[in-house]
């Protein structure tokens with residue numbers, strides 16, 4: 001069975017669904033908090049979260065973008081309904097996807113403002 005590294009900041013932010021999916025799946029994962037922004041160039045798009053899947057033979061698969069990570073894990077660990085790409089699910093998906101940039105902006109604000117940061121943690 002694969003194990004995982006979840007790279008993000010030490011807050012829930014955009015990554016809580018990923019951590020929740022990994023917990024629900026009952027798989028082993030480790031949270032890693034990169035030294036930011038120094039390590040940003042090591043990520044696929046200069047942002048977090050990044051998921052690394054590590055197979056028993058040591059090979060790795062790296063995936064960025066919270067939505068892609070969530071869909072990958074949800075599909076892999078069978079949390080998606082049969083009609084997961086149908087009208088009803090994609091209608092919900094359009095709302096959650098729309099909120100992602102807003103949440104990312106709030107997190108950037110929180111990084112710059114201690115009182116906002118306290119509200120997140």
Ligand SMILES: N[C@@H](CCC(=O)N[C@@H](CS)C(=O)NCC(=O)O)C(=O)O
Nearest residue numbers: 014047048049065066067100104107
């Ligand atoms: N579309 C990306 C957005 C990622 C994103 O903006 N992440 C923020 C944190 S929530 C980040 O890495 N901020 C630090 C930076 O951009 O330097 C996703 O959904 O994963």
